[in-house]
Amino acid sequence: MCSTKSHLVRLGFHQALIKRSPRSSTSFSPYGFSSTLKFSGSEIRARGCNFRCSLVQISAMDEDFVGISSFDDWDDGAEISGGDSNVLSSSDDEESDTEFVVIPSTDVDLPCSIDDFDRSAVALGATTHRLRIFQKRRRKFRIQPGVVINMGLIAFLAVLLLFVDWCSWRIVRLPLPPFYLTRPFSVSAVLVSCAGYLYVPLADSLKIHQILRKEGPTMHSSKKGTPTMGGLFFVPIGIYVARVVAGSGSTGIYGTAAATLSFAAIGLLDDILSLTKNHNYGLPAWIKFLLQVAVGAGFSFWLGSANITSPYCMKMLIPLPAPFGLVYLGKLYLVFTAFCFVSMGNGVNLTDGLDGLAGGTAALAFIGMSIAILPICSDLAIFGASMAGACVGFLVHNGYKASIFMGDTGSLALGGALAAMAACTGMFFPLFISSGIFVLETLSVIMQVLFFKGTKRLCGGGRRFFRMAPLHHHLELCGLKEPLIVAGAYFISSVLAIFAGYVGLISA
Structure with missing residues (x-):
């Protein structure tokens, strides 16, 4: 099993070839709050474990992870951007799931899965809902x-x-x-x-x-x-x-x-x-x-x-x-x-x-x-x-x-x-x-x-x-x-x- 010193996020994907995608942005929160995923790739070799994995930088992510269709069509041979990163390790002579490391890298956004109009409407509805809750709390504690x-x-x-x-x-x-x-x-x-x-x-x-x-x-x-x-x-x-x-x-x-x-x-x-x-x-x-x-x-x-x-x-x-x-x-x-x-x-x-x-x-x-x-x-x-x-x-x-x-x-x-x-x-x-x-x-x-x-x-x-x-x-x-x-x-x-x-x- 792969392990890192710090900031590891286990996404559970199998060994895959990952390629960089064009810059774009998307929103995954059900309340309309934007969450941007940023990717960079690299080929990593450690202690004889010869496989390729991707390194992912995540700014924010909701539990309902949607908007990514497939990782299988990405290219091989991507390099890690930046010199200072966390080391990815794996057990010798056994296959394991790829593990991704949170590192500083160039921002690359995913394609948008929700159009701008729907996203604005959802965000506005979420804001209205929170304001109503705040007003109810004020009324609850207001002096008669x-x-x-x-x-x-x-x-x-x-x-x-x-x-x-x-x-x-x-x-x-x-x-x-x-x-x-x-x-x-x-x-x-x-x-x-x-x-x-x-x-x-x-x-x-x-x-x-x-x-x-x-x-x-x-x-x-x-x-x-x-x-x-x-x-x-x-x-x-x-x-x-x-x-x-x-x-x-x-x-x-x-x-x-x-x-x-x-x-x-x-x-x-x-x-x-x-x-x-x-x-x-x-x-x-x-x-x-x-x-x-x-x-x-x-x-x-x-x-x-x-x-x-x-x-x-x-x-x-x-x-x-x-x-x-x-x-x-x-x-x-x-x-x-x-x-x-x-x-x-x-x-x-x-x-x-x-x-x-x-x-x-x-x-x-x-x-x-x-x-x-x-x-x-x-x-x-x-x-x-x-x-x-x-x-x-x-x-x-x-x-x-x-x-x-x-x-x-x-x-x-x-x-x-x-x-x-x-x-x-x-x-x-x-x-x-x-x-x-x-x-x-x-x-x-x-x-x-x-x-x-x-x-x-x-x-x-x-x-x-x-x-x-x-x-x-x-x-x-x-x-x-x-x-x-x-x-x-x-x-x-x-x-x-x-x-x-x-x-x-x-x-x-």
Whole structure:
């Protein structure tokens, strides 16, 4: 058997006479990549082994070796080109297969077996195929837009709370503990995000799945089967953290927590009925409205007898910016409180139609209210920061694309908590500013209903002002993507939260 010192390629041809061929080029790769074969011949004699072989230089070769028809018609007596080459040896007095040596030589290409047009088409197809694979890999590892939006929201809230904590002594004129608002916010966010990893699989195994309405947008059909009733795990955690951080002597937190849990119970009943009846209607609208009014009226009467800390030493007051100052409402304060409970509860409920929309805007509304009421009732400011952190922790699982929905259990509870914070401090004006997205969504539904009924009475056929109400569904049908709508709502809510906090501070 022949052997060489280095760079031997065994092609397995028998002893043959090889002659040089004219220069040409060819492609052997199935993907269109060119492979050029270069040949030179020589007569080799070594240790008495008298036979002729060819020496081949190969730049690149595929496994599917095609394009060479025969080696038998090549001439004898070809010489090795170049002086420095590897030695080809064979066993004495026995025939063996020819072995070829890779050596530097003059480039000689084989004839082309594929025409130029087919070769270009194959190469183009291979390039396109590789680009598609590369794009799929990029899509696989691309960060979801919901994660980017949530990270931006968390960064904004953290910076805002750190700034407020840094200059809180100028606002309250009293020494507050370090990280007064940042601490409950962070603790609630971490606890809720961890609890979600336990609750989401549990709700999925118990078949607590969202049932979509037939009249909803068709693009939401992919959300069918998503677990719901997420308010069961993030609302109690937000209340508990506020209770622990603020201590046991805060009457305002007790009353606000009771109102929040009452609204959560109404939402829980609504969610249970919607699941058992296999449709997403739940409680009749008039029953839900009466229950909300009852909770709001009960909170108003409790507020009249409760001893809540206030710098004015008076109740039933609404602080407004100059030149209005303090406005005394008397008994109208109780009516206005019940109205805020109903409007805020339904406003958050109507906004909860896109992944992360209600949770993120509610977190911003809570932060705006916490800043606004900080000079009046600092304990309730802790409650607002804790509930904002609970909403942010919930967004870890509710951001686009959501793995769980908050349901009426969470949306009604958030609305009730915001209304209770405003009722305990009189900060109704900052409440409507910081909750501007909820107000806008509610107004869009009212406009849609009134416009439809008015055109039906005047024109004989009802027409719609929006393509679909609430407003976020109208924007979806106009062609805007869900993450873009949510990001826009976050930006508007951020501006409104800062403005609401400023109005509350100058009013107090």
